[in-house]
Amino acid sequence: DxxxxxxxxxxxxxxxxxxxxxxxxxxxxxxxxxxxxxxxxxxxxxxxxxxxxxxxxxxxxxxxxxxxxxxxxxxxxxxxxxxxxxxxxxxxxxxxxxxxxxxxxxxxxxxxxxxxxxxxxxxxxxxxxxxxxxxxxxxxxxxxxxxxxxxxxxxxxxxxxxxxxxxxxxxxxxxxxxxxxxxxxxxxxxxxxxxxxxxxxxGIDTGDRLLTTSKKVKFLVSELPPNSAFPAFQDFDVVHHYLQSAGAKVQARLRKRGQNGHFSYIHTIRRPHLHGQSIEVKTQLTHRDYLNMLTQRDDAHFTIYKKRRCFLVNNQYFQMDIYKEPGHPRCKGLILLETYTSLSGDKLKSILPKFLNIVKEVTGHPDYSMFNLSLKEDWSNTKKFCYSLHDQDEGEFRANGHSHKMINGKA
Structure with missing residues (x-):
């Protein structure tokens, strides 16, 4: 072409x-x-x-x-x-x-x-x-x-x-x-x-990921297959830093993302529901702005290092995050797959890549939130663990007794 x-x-x-x-x-x-x-x-x-x-x-x-x-x-x-x-x-x-x-x-x-x-x-x-x-x-x-x-x-x-x-x-x-x-x-x-x-x-076919009913879904993957198992893909080096924020229900982070030594920089602020909506504001940064904002790093969090692999399967667009060291032991070997879709149940399962060993869906589960994964303290000893930015969801997770035992596909 x-x-x-x-x-x-x-x-x-x-x-x-x-x-x-x-x-x-x-x-x-x-x-x-x-x-x-x-x-x-x-x-x-x-x-x-x-x-x-x-x-x-x-x-x-x-x-x-x-x-x-x-x-x-x-x-x-x-x-x-x-x-x-x-x-x-x-x-x-x-x-x-x-x-x-x-x-x-x-x-x-x-x-x-x-x-x-x-x-x-x-x-x-x-x-x-x-x-x-x-x-x-x-x-x-x-x-x-x-x-x-x-x-x-x-x-x-x-x-x-x-x-x-x-x-x-x-x-x-x-x-x-x-x-x-x-x-x-x-x-x-x-x-x-x-x-x-x-x-x-x-003329780019995006499948259904951009339909107004689409939502982000997340899955735990047990192991990384060889590169030959994948369709054409793009790999990116990704680094996340959490920043000090205005309150417990506001999360601020920096993202550095690139290939071959060339990087882009994003500042993201996540806020709780506003009139029933989740608010996430992303702003492009210059390299200088990025370096300046790094001084606001939150020492309660590890820096997160990932390889992000992006690929298309049957016009469905996937992002797969492969967590890398250094980081908390809970992140060792962790692989998470994300996509946007309007499907659910068996129809959702049918579009997932057959060459990946998918353990389970973890959409919305606090144990797989990057904010919690990056915490330096053990989850059992910290008050910073975030069940949800939204109070009604937090109550639901607490009521269901999530104990943070399931990570990396292993109990």
Whole structure:
């Protein structure tokens, strides 16, 4: 097959899930063996340098918008050139694109900008990028989840957020491949619909793992078969560090993941149910940010080292984590298999890889939570063991008398 370079714009209104979506897309396509480049949001780069729109004259504001667009185009072109020379399939995720700038200036000024730089909207909108995905703001349909607290450059109220969301979407109307991901489902399903929309355009069959009814299931595997037993796979070196967090029901961790000495970095915060949903926020980090955040490591936890093997079996996508030393003895030889599916019971069993010796399903079992597996203290002596982030689940596990005896497939 001919090598693909897919230029995707991920845009949207405030608090629409763009940051988490970018991290999820990156992980999904890297697991398929793609090279993923992420073009940073130009406005955030420039505004974090001390520029305030309220301090600018009209002429200064116009020149700033013009230079912002020039900078964006040059930054994107740098990544587009790298994509052309890449030997693998390549996904380039642009954190907003050229037409987003048109949402913040009048049509008259936009037309003037186009003429002055020999640009045109058709080229910037319709031919520059392969696909546009707009993540609708939580202020439009998921108001209870709208927040500005986790974003240094965000200060919009709900009404303004709705207006900006509409303007951002309207700027891209006319692009041949434009998907709007609304808030008609919960946040996890919203992320899955976004990834599915990209896969559909690329002709990648994801099986049922991205259906809105899909959930993550986890299985204990007793031993690792030889590599020859597997279909084509991608192996990644993965390192997890748990960080000090704001409370017992909030978990924060860093993930370093890569191949051949090239790594990506993710910061994840897991929170308990909010309006009946589990909340997990993932943010892409630079190497420098990652090193800075390592100073917040929680000394109650071991660093977790894993080999993550990703593969497809009958269009079902699997991730298998093979725990490595150093670590707590409870992790020695531990192998866990995960996938997303809407199936259950015998139908679920039928899709599992036949070449793996699967001991049992451990979905939601606290003994197989990475948070608990990484604890330095023995589970019988620690108060840090987390049955669940959610109180009702914790009571259920305690009532059933889980005693932490079953690990590595052995009593």
């Amino acid at each position: 001919e090598k693909k370079v897919y230029k995707l714009v991920l845009t949207g209104g405030p608090c629409g899930g763009k940051t988490t979506g970018q991290a999820r897309l990156c992980t999904f396509f890297e697991n398929l063996g793609w090279k993923v480049f992420r073009v940073p949001e130009t406005a955030t780069v420039l505004l974090s340098g001390g520029i305030k729109f309220s301090d600018l004259t009209n002429d200064e504001a116009y020149k700033f918008q013009e230079n912002l667009l020039r900078t964006m185009i040059q930054m994107e072109n740098t990544f587009f050139e790298l994509g052309k020379s890449c030997t693998r399939n390549c996904l380039i995720i642009c954190d907003r694109g050229a037409m987003d700038a048109s949402a913040f200036v009048s049509k008259e000024k936009w037309d003037r900008m186009m003429r002055g730089n020999n640009w045109n909207s058709v080229e910037l909108r319709d031919t520059r990028y392969n696909h546009i995905v707009h993540m609708v703001s939580a202020a439009n349909g998921a108001e209870a989840f709208y927040s500005t607290e986790d974003h240094a450059c965000r200060s919009e109220g709900v009404d303004l957020a709705r207006e900006l969301d509409y303007k951002s979407a309207a700027a891209w109307v006319g692009h041949p491949y434009f998907d709007v991901i609304d808030n008609s489902t919960d946040f996890e399903s919203k992320m899955n619909r976004m990834i599915e929309s990209v896969c559909q355009k690329l």
